[in-house]
Amino acid sequence: MASGKEIRTQIKSIKNTQKITRAMEMVAASKMRKAQDRMSASRPYAEKMHNVIHHLAYAHPEYRHHYLLPRENPKRVGYIIISSDRGLCGGLNNNMFKDALTDMRRWREQDIEIDLCTIGQKASQFFKRFGNISAQATQLGDNPGVVDLIGTVKVMLDAYDKGEIDRLFLVYNRFVNTMTQQPLVEQLLPVEPDGKEKELSYHWDYIYEPDAKEVLDGLLIRYIESLVYQGVVENIACEMAARMVAMKSASDNAGDLIDGLELVYNKARQAAITQELSEIVAGAAAV
């Protein structure tokens, strides 16, 4: 059995670790609240944007943007993968990577190549081995702006414009609640009209100013950017929630460990006292 002193030092070191995990838990909790606020602040924009794109599908424009047209027989596909910059957030990133890989496998099986764009340190580390990262953004911090993402998104959109990729997917974690984060793979391009076409009795089209092409170009780029931004913001909220839960369980585990060690320590102490006593008694009897 370990001596008293050894156990004491071990308990102390676990207590220190526990202090750190507890602090990280509290930091993550407060950051999560802020991230959730940001998430709800950016939601109206994404919704309005979605509505406009939706209306566009009902209109009968003379100009159809190529983001809205389906493309047959893809030869190469692109993925934008959003992860966190830092670890210590449970299985958050790994679960998402697993989902992304499963999704990619179905393309690989058809001999279709994959281009990647990673946002966040963890994704770029993980997917380095798979090659073909055409763009990456890291160290966005807790409060990223749309500005930080425009560059990376543009790389993928340019590739799509040139026909280098025929599909574009977005992989991120959706924030369901504090305990649940759901990894998602969504198709960004071509834009798929959702659900049923509404019956319209008359044909109408927008007035475009300055002209249809210019307006739609600007609009669709913003649409994609807003989706990616929404993904990034949600992912941050997920990261904080996952970290909070992971750190909470780490603190709890440390507590259990300390309890166990304290029991062992007390037993050892008592055994030492008993031994000493019996030695004294035996010594006195011998005299």
Add this chain to the structure above:
Amino acid sequence: MAMTMHVDIVSAESEIFSGTAEMVLAPAAQGEVGIMPRHTQMLTSLKPGEVRITREGGEQEYFYVSGGVMEVQPHVVTVLSDTVVRASDLNEAAALEAKKHAEQALKDRKGDMDYAKAEAELAQAVAQIRMIQKVRKNIGG
């Protein structure tokens, strides 16, 4: 009662305005447009400038947009702004600084600053300054 329509002004990072209005004036790509209820469907890009909303009862509100897209449906107007800041929040000094910066860059065309970018920055700064002055006049007068 006058006819009204629903107006939303949103930017990627927050919702700025949501409510009913009698008229909306916006800096469209080819000059300012005034939208009244039952306007036909329109989609236009916006230049940096002010969006002026006439609320029910004639009260006016100003917002600054640094570009974006506006969608008009007969009873709904949606302004998707790149960044919208409430006009009274604008910092005139910062705007002037940005303008000076942009003008300097315009003069110094050989510099590594992109000419188009500088021009865009200048347009933004000028629009912001005009906006601040207007708001100030309204408050003062």
